[in-house]
Amino acid sequence: MNFFRHRHRIAFGPPVLVLLITAAGCSSADDSASAALPSPGAKATKLCRDLDKALPSKVDGESRHDPEPVSALTAGWGGPEIILRCGVTQPPKMIDPKVAEGADPDAVAGGVNGVDWLMEKRDGGGHRFTTAARSAYVEVTVPDGADSSSVLIDLAPAIRKAIPEGIAD
DSSP, rough: OHHHHHHHHHHHHHHHHHHHHHHHHHOOGSSSBBBOOOOOHHHHHHHHHHHHHHOOETTTTOOOOEOOOOTEEEEEEETTEEEEEEEOOTTTTOOOOOOOOOOOOEEEEEEEEEEEEEEOOOTSSSSEEEEESSEEEEEEEEEEEEHHHHHHHHHHHHHHHHHSSSOOO
């Protein structure tokens, strides 16, 4: 009888163990998008922390759901997520307007509610927007299906409040 119970555990133990390991590996964090953390200098980091405190709880009607790893330098809304990264480096496509050579015809500049943006189409779909003429660069990726203008309108007040106009380091 003891032999049978021992065989029974061996026969069913590994599948149960695999199931438990799989279940333990799954969590709500696995459902989160991920975002590479920028590494800005001290001045931009302070501005980004101020921005994080000023960001709205909803963007384009979507609730805030920050990406992994959680940081004051990143924020997210909805799913697929609208991702904001603060303190990014200047995009290569953003050039001095005095320089005519090297301009990217697919990169479009524009302003929304007092915040200037560089808009780029993403290879995988959607768009990437990066603030211009601000003391820190803020990048926002918007997936296909999200209303880009609504996203930028919703984010503009927080960016105007936390990231002053100027030239980023």
